[in-house]
Amino acid sequence: MxxxxxxxxxxxxxxxxxxxxxxxxxxxxYLGRGQCLVALINEEIIGVLVLIRTRPETIEIVNIAVQExxxxxxxxKKLIVYSIDKAREEKAKTIEIGTGxxxxxxxxxxxxxxxxxxxxxxxxxxxxxxxxxxxxxxxCRDMIRLSLDLL
Numbered sequence: 001m002x003x004x005x006x007x008x009x010x011x012x013x014x015x016x017x018x019x020x021x022x023x024x025x026x027x028x029x030y031l032g033r034g035q036c037l038v039a040l041i042n043e044e045i046i047g048v049l050v051l052i053r054t055r056p057e058t059i060e061i062v063n064i065a066v067q068e069x070x071x072x073x074x075x076x077k078k079l080i081v082y083s084i085d086k087a088r089e090e091k092a093k094t095i096e097i098g099t100g101x102x103x104x105x106x107x108x109x110x111x112x113x114x115x116x117x118x119x120x121x122x123x124x125x126x127x128x129x130x131x132x133x134x135x136x137x138x139x140c141r142d143m144i145r146l147s148l149d150l151l
Contacts, residue, residue, distance in 0.1 A: 001075065003049075003082050006036040013038065016048040020065040023129055030062045037086075039066070039079055046070045049079045051086065057093040059086075064097075076106075080113045088150050096147045100125060100133065100140035107144060115146035 006012070017027045030052060039047030047070070050063040061083050066075045087095040097115060099106045111117075124143035125133055133140035 001039055001041050001046075001078065003037055003039050003047075003079065006038050006048075010038075012036070013045050013048050016045065016065045016067060017050070017063055019068075020048075020063045022131070022133060026128070027063065034062060037079075037082070039075060041070070047075050047079055049083055051083055053090075053092075054096065057091070059083075059090065059092040059095050061095065061097040076109055077113060080109070084113070084148065084150070093150055094147050095150060096145065098124075098143045098145050100135060101142040101144055102133070102135035102138035102140040103144075104136055104138075107146075110146050113148070115148045117144060118147045119145040121145060 012031065014024065014027070017031075018024065021027050030050060034050045034052035037049045037051070038045045039049070047066045048063065049061065051059050052062055054060045061080070064076065064079055064083075066079070084095055096118075097110055098121070099110065101120075121143035123141055125140045
């Protein structure tokens with residue numbers, strides 16, 4: 001597997017991006033401010049990662065997704081490790097990520113990668129998304145914020 005920036009001549013992999021964020025409008029907005037990276041196996045895009053600089057010394061993972069056929073085999077972890085290394089290269093002191101309260105597998109993965117819960121943005125998904133979101137039989141209402149110090 002290799003990870004590289006999405007080329008400007010390539011089609012944006014909305015099918016993957018929308019696995020992690022169901023709002024195409026919101027995805028388009030942060031794509032305009034961030035860097036989209038793709039994971040490939042045999043030149044097929046099987047994962048995606050979007051990073052944005054939110055503050056001078058902070059980078060946030062705003063979208064991370066892996067094609068369903070490739071989930072559960074370590075691709076997501078490799079994307080997270082790559083993003084941590086990239087944030088260090090860019091001299092960031094902190095890397096952040098947010099996920100829904102219903103994203104139990106993602107919460108485990110992020111914590112296994114060293115991220116710590118820093119806060120909860122109550123009703124984030126209720127305020128920002130028109131449709132109700134359900135995952136793992138739980139309504140996604142709150143954004144769980146996590147961060148990792150890179151010092």
